[in-house]
Amino acid sequence: MNYICNYSILRFLPYPETGEFVNIGIVLLANNGEFRFKIATRRQRVTRFFDTLDSKIYIRARNEIDEELSRLVGFFASHRNELNLLVSTFKHLIQPRETMMRFSEPGTLTTANIGEALETLFEHYVNHSFASKEYQEKTLERQLGSLLATTDLKQRYTERRLGDSEYDVRFPFVLMADDQAAQAIKPLYLGHDEPARIYDHGDAWTARITRLKRGQRQAKDTLFITEPPGEDQSKQVKAYEEVVRTLAEIEGVRVVNAKRPSRELIGEIRRGIPPTTH
Structure with a gap:
């Protein structure tokens, strides 16, 4: 009925x-x-x-x-x-x-x-079920694209999948130099309400980068631009900080807080670009 x-x-x-x-x-x-x-x-x-x-x-x-x-x-x-x-x-x-x-x-x-x-x-x-992590990360990607458009950098980046025929990973912003991935940028949403979701999402990307590195397919500079939880969410902040530390321990990986001023974010992006391509 x-x-x-x-x-x-x-x-x-x-x-x-x-x-x-x-x-x-x-x-x-x-x-x-x-x-x-x-x-x-x-x-x-x-x-x-x-x-x-x-x-x-x-x-x-x-x-x-x-x-x-x-x-x-x-x-x-x-x-x-x-x-x-x-x-x-x-x-x-x-x-x-x-x-x-x-x-x-x-x-x-x-x-x-x-x-x-x-x-x-x-x-x-109320819970914005339509706003999944995929939705949130697409929003972060659009924001980063707009930020890059304010400089001379956006046209240098393309969306690419890094890896090989057996395993590859999508990155929305990849800069190529001499047919190699010089830099790969991935906005990462880690502002979930539950610590477990923060750990799961962070662990998934740690595993992906580790696998790419093992196959020597990792970009020379991999930059994660992360959206953190609210400062008043102590358990979530703890999970976020642990995920950030784990990612940053991988050689060639850097992690930057998306809340940093635009000028600083652009500076961090430029820091990972090979001098010969500036």
Whole structure:
């Protein structure tokens, strides 16, 4: 059986003057009278975005809206057969309000599983499931390409796969000199929320470079430009620093923080270019 669901995105907007907000939850009402909601429990993504905001303000506001929605679950359950009442209550819940917690315009979807629909919406709008590490690294690649375009360097680099017929690795920026890879640049996203994902991604690239080196297919200079986690994420920072150390221990590999000023990033790139190609 398919259900028609109305949903709205819960947003935290502490400074109405700027209009900036962070999606933190989903509320959903199905046409069988079932009401569900989910709110993010982690505060780091909010406090990282609003870095001057006292985290206690967000936690208090989140707890208050969680209590309000929990009470509504009971109300909806006790009036499950009064669909008109439930729809009007849902509309009242999500109507514009002058508070830090606000709701988006409603959306509609059809689903055979209400619980799965809630999770899918939450993953998309709150956890940004579309923003995979591949998406993040493509963004970093575009940013690096734009940076190189501000200099005379971009036209010297091409996307290439280094290796041989048995094993090769894609690098978005490779500079060739005398038919050899003089420099390979790889933007690396290591800003994951879970330390395990940082270790896994770093270990994968450590293994790739080690294999290329063993086959003597590594670029003379391999430069990783890494996106780090937030400074307030101690466990993630620890994992990031360990991954950076491990990569940098490989001969011919350098690691640079993507947060460094553009001038410094360009300087690090130039440092790995052979003098005869400058």
